[in-house]
Amino acid sequence: MLTFAFRKLLTLVGTMIGIAALTFLITNVAPGDPARLVAGPNATEDMVATIRTEYGLDKSLPEQFIVYMGELVRGDLGTSIVTTRPVLEEVMRYAPATLELVFVAMFLGIVIGVPLGMLSAVYKDGPLDQVTRIFSISGVAIPAFWFGILLQLMFSVDLEWLPVSGRLPLVTRPPEFVTGLLLVDSLIAGNFSTFWVSLQHIILPAIVLSFPCLASILRVNRAEMIEVLQSDYIVAARAHGISSFRIVALYALKNAMLPTLAMIGLRFGWMLGSTVLVETVFDWPGIGLYAVSSALSSDFKPVVGVTLMIGFFFIVANTLVDLAYAWIDPRLRKA
Amino acid sequence: MTALLDIKNYRLDIGTFDGPVHVLKGINLSVNRGDTLGIVGESGSGKTVLVRSVLGIGPRNSKVVEGSISFGGQDITNLPEKDWTKIRGIRISMIFQDPMTYLNPLFTIGRQISDVIAAHEKAAGAGVSSRAARRARTEELLDQVGLPNPSMLFSQYPHQLSGGMRQRILIAMALAGKPDILIADEPTTALDVTVQAQVLDLINSLVEKLNLTVIMISHDIGAIATVAKRCAVMYKGEIVEQGMTQDILNRPQHEYTQRLLAAVPDIDVEPERVAAQAADAKPAKRSNLLEAIDLKKVYRSQSGTDFTAVNSISLAVKTGEIFGVVGESGSGKSTLARMLMRLIEPTSGDIIFDGQNISGLSGEPLRQMRRHMQFVFQNPHSALNGRHTIGDAIGEPLRIQTNMSRRDIEARAEALLDIVQLPKMFKYRYPHELSGGQKQRVCIARAIALNPRLLILDEPTSALDISVQAQVLDFLQELRSELNLTYVFISHNLAVIRQICDHTIVMKRGEIVEQGDTEQIFLSPREEYTKALIESGRKTSQAANLQV
Numbered sequence: 077m078l079t080f081a082f083r084k085l086l087t088l089v090g091t092m093i094g095i096a097a098l099t100f101l102i103t104n105v106a107p108g109d110p111a112r113l114v115a116g117p118n119a120t121e122d123m124v125a126t127i128r129t130e131y132g133l134d135k136s137l138p139e140q141f142i143v144y145m146g147e148l149v150r151g152d153l154g155t156s157i158v159t160t161r162p163v164l165e166e167v168m169r170y171a172p173a174t175l176e177l178v179f180v181a182m183f184l185g186i187v188i189g190v191p192l193g194m195l196s197a198v199y200k201d202g203p204l205d206q207v208t209r210i211f212s213i214s215g216v217a218i219p220a221f222w223f224g225i226l227l228q229l230m231f232s233v234d235l236e237w238l239p240v241s242g243r244l245p246l247v248t249r250p251p252e253f254v255t256g257l258l259l260v261d262s263l264i265a266g267n268f269s270t271f272w273v274s275l276q277h278i279i280l281p282a283i284v285l286s287f288p289c290l291a292s293i294l295r296v297n298r299a300e301m302i303e304v305l306q307s308d309y310i311v312a313a314r315a316h317g318i319s320s321f322r323i324v325a326l327y328a329l330k331n332a333m334l335p336t337l338a339m340i341g342l343r344f345g346w347m348l349g350s351t352v353l354v355e356t357v358f359d360w361p362g363i364g365l366y367a368v369s370s371a372l373s374s375d376f377k378p379v380v381g382v383t384l385m386i387g388f389f390f391i392v393a394n395t396l397v398d399l400a401y402a403w404i405d406p407r408l409r410k411a
Numbered sequence: 412m413t414a415l416l417d418i419k420n421y422r423l424d425i426g427t428f429d430g431p432v433h434v435l436k437g438i439n440l441s442v443n444r445g446d447t448l449g450i451v452g453e454s455g456s457g458k459t460v461l462v463r464s465v466l467g468i469g470p471r472n473s474k475v476v477e478g479s480i481s482f483g484g485q486d487i488t489n490l491p492e493k494d495w496t497k498i499r500g501i502r503i504s505m506i507f508q509d510p511m512t513y514l515n516p517l518f519t520i521g522r523q524i525s526d527v528i529a530a531h532e533k534a535a536g537a538g539v540s541s542r543a544a545r546r547a548r549t550e551e552l553l554d555q556v557g558l559p560n561p562s563m564l565f566s567q568y569p570h571q572l573s574g575g576m577r578q579r580i581l582i583a584m585a586l587a588g589k590p591d592i593l594i595a596d597e598p599t600t601a602l603d604v605t606v607q608a609q610v611l612d613l614i615n616s617l618v619e620k621l622n623l624t625v626i627m628i629s630h631d632i633g634a635i636a637t638v639a640k641r642c643a644v645m646y647k648g649e650i651v652e653q654g655m656t657q658d659i660l661n662r663p664q665h666e667y668t669q670r671l672l673a674a675v676p677d678i679d680v681e682p683e684r685v686a687a688q689a690a691d692a693k694p695a696k697r698s699n700l701l702e703a704i705d706l707k708k709v710y711r712s713q714s715g716t717d718f719t720a721v722n723s724i725s726l727a728v729k730t731g732e733i734f735g736v737v738g739e740s741g742s743g744k745s746t747l748a749r750m751l752m753r754l755i756e757p758t759s760g761d762i763i764f765d766g767q768n769i770s771g772l773s774g775e776p777l778r779q780m781r782r783h784m785q786f787v788f789q790n791p792h793s794a795l796n797g798r799h800t801i802g803d804a805i806g807e808p809l810r811i812q813t814n815m816s817r818r819d820i821e822a823r824a825e826a827l828l829d830i831v832q833l834p835k836m837f838k839y840r841y842p843h844e845l846s847g848g849q850k851q852r853v854c855i856a857r858a859i860a861l862n863p864r865l866l867i868l869d870e871p872t873s874a875l876d877i878s879v880q881a882q883v884l885d886f887l888q889e890l891r892s893e894l895n896l897t898y899v900f901i902s903h904n905l906a907v908i909r910q911i912c913d914h915t916i917v918m919k920r921g922e923i924v925e926q927g928d929t930e931q932i933f934l935s936p937r938e939e940y941t942k943a944l945i946e947s948g949r950k951t952s953q954a955a956n957l958q959v
């Protein structure tokens with residue numbers, strides 16, 4: 077198991093290098109002269125040339141790549157033109173908000189999707205199955221930004237139950253920074269009113285983000301459960317007198333969880349990407365919103381930084397899924 | 412004395428899309444305490460449905476039309492699910508056919524058996540005993556079924572064990588509740604010959620030691636004969652004959668039983684082929700169709716240790732002959748067969764088909780070459796895609812390898828169905844609507860669709876019933892002369908090999924132990940291993956057991 081984990085870790089590093097190379101290439105393939113962009117529209121040729129040397133843009137592409145990778149290894153993602161602060165620092169500042177949103181959304185997706193999928197499989201073609209089918213098809217079909225605005229109109233504007241946007245009201249002082257996740261930090265600080273307020277803020281964006289993910293987890297889990305429930309070892313477990321509940325919730329579910337886990341890993345990456353939309357709609361101060369506002373002001377270092385960050389989280393999540401696979405399935409541990 | 416289990420005029424229908432199918436047609440059967448009853452019948456005869464009904468796990472959509480099943484005086488015909496918990500697995504328990512698929516792959520052996528124990532204790536209302544107590548009981552059970560080192564087994568997973576060991580574990584699970592009746596559903600079918608004998612011995616010794624009442628169902632009448640004193644023969648949902656096993660074996664009354672007994676291949680009977688060859692004084696000199704030279708396959712595991720599955724095998728298959736490959740499981744037969752077609756890449760060595768070295772081929776030439784050699788797999792149930800119709804399955808090679816139009820392919824598929832003696836209308840059916848024998852015919856039809864010259868048959872009959880096996884073997888021989896085919900025929904069943912193969916190689920641990928003319932090998936084996944193999948084949952041969 078340890079060597080398995082170690083090997084996975086090596087793959088993680090390899091993939092990370094691949095992502096870095098890809099982002100480097102994309103920024104260099106993109107049209108426009110970065111030096112001219114930095115210098116501004118009124119710059120003279122001399123100023124552009126100076127900036128080009130300063131940023132190392134006059135070197136050959138491989139040389140630039142080596143410099144770039146060197147900077148990455150040292151944790152230097154460059155400097156934002158707009159804020160003139162290091163990109164890494166800014167990404168780290170915004171990342172917890174995004175992660176908090178994604179975690180809550182993923183939590184909803186799993187705790188609702190898995191049991192619903194399981195029940196739909198057990199009561200296949202029954203009323204519940206029909207309802208979840210409609211539910212999951214709409215989940216995949218509805219565009220996130222539209223669904224977000226719909227929820228805002230209903231719960232915030234009409235019913236006034238929940239705040240429209242943001243992470244905390246301006247008047248609320250955020251709890252002391254520990255993890256950066258407000259829900260966790262406020263609990264650590266013992267500040268339940270802040271916890272409650274931040275929960276109210278996160279619930280709508282989390283629902284919007286989790287809806288498609290929940291739908292696909294539900295469908296995959298349902299399909300797998302149906303398959304597994306027909307397998308021989310389930311018949312055998314029934315014949316040996318094991319209770320139906322135990323068969324479904326333990327014997328069958330554990331087997332059905334393998335493909336579901338793969339779906340969860342994929343959906344995690346998808347969610348990180350979707351935060352760009354959802355955070356814009358809900359004015360959520362995470363890396364998605366940061367990337368959008370940077371892109372709008374032609375500030376590309378932060379965009380690359382966010383891309384790398386999302387890539388990193390995605391790979392980590394999928395490495396965890398791989399490890400969970402081996403933890404669940406003893407047959408994979410040897411490989 | 413009232414019978415422990417009494418089945419009276421039991422009729423069961425299964426609802427299907429096309430209306431009800433009468434699966435059981437008025438079954439009358441009674442079992443007394445201490446009985447050993449065998450139920451023989453081919454697949455589709457309804458024997459599995461019958462015993463599963465006894466356990467209340469009959470197929471979905473099934474409906475009892477008439478009759479009753481009573482157990483220990485209690486009517487259990489339409490017992491509600493909650494009352495079953497006191498019976499199922501505890502008073503009546505079951506051993507299943509395929510130990511590979513009936514154990515949950517994600518839980519340890521110990522966990523699975525202790526769970527069964529816990530479920531039984533819960534059902535008895537006595538409260539679940541401690542983890543340690545259950546572990547002790549589990550290890551005791553494992554010991555009882557003759558498994559070495561129970562404490563180590565406790566924390567192992569199914570995939571770490573052999574088929575024979577897994578079957579013993581299933582038996583241990585079935586014994587966990589000290590059952591009144593033990594139902595064994597084809598307990599040896601999926602096992603190797605030598606392991607079969609061991610498992611049957613185990614069941615016999617348990618019957619004696621625990622005074623068990625056993626109902627064993629099998630299509631293998633030889634296996635039934637070694638365990639069951641009484642025997643019932645099922646055919647198309649009816650019991651056509653029942654009585655003492657000895658009487659039925661010696662004086663079968665019903666026409667089906669007679670046919671069944673006649674179909675059992677006998678390792679000691681000289682095949683008709685030999686007489687025919689003797690009559691044909693000058694056997695034609697034949698050329699080699701397929702040659703393998705120094706073929707080798709080494710698997711390297713991630714930890715760096717090498718496993719040689721096939722070690723330097725050279726052979727020559729002559730045009731028009733049936734070339735037999737025999738050996739126990741793990742001897743490398745299937746690896747060899749797959750390498751001959753390059754479904755598995757050989758580590759080294761050459762394969763020469765019709766004078767052309769195909770080991771270096773790739774892409775289009777390899778694809779073209781594959782037209783001439785086709786493969787028939789062991790298990791027809793998994794060799795057909797359940798979501799394709801039979802017509803699609805047979806037409807597939809034609810779609811891939813030829814430019815034939817849809818209509819031509821359809822016509823060819825019909826013609827092929829005709830060749831394998833199945834109705835044309837079968838092309839609209841799906842695999843699950845066919846019996847095992849029919850499916851294997853479909854697989855053969857698919858394999859001959861492109862008029863190949865060589866068929867590689869990997870245990871083509873071992874997943875089939877004996878009577879069906881006999882039909883398929885006859886049919887294969889007919890087909891060979893009709894279409895001018897050459898076969899490489901792989902089997903672990905020596906009787907079958909002797910019956911149909913011209914030339915045979917005996918394999919052990921990836922190497923050829925002995926090869927030569929089949930009759931010569933069977934009549935005067937040179938190697939000790941071959942002698943031992945034939946001897947154990949003779950001992951477990953179905954025919955031999957019939958003369959107990």
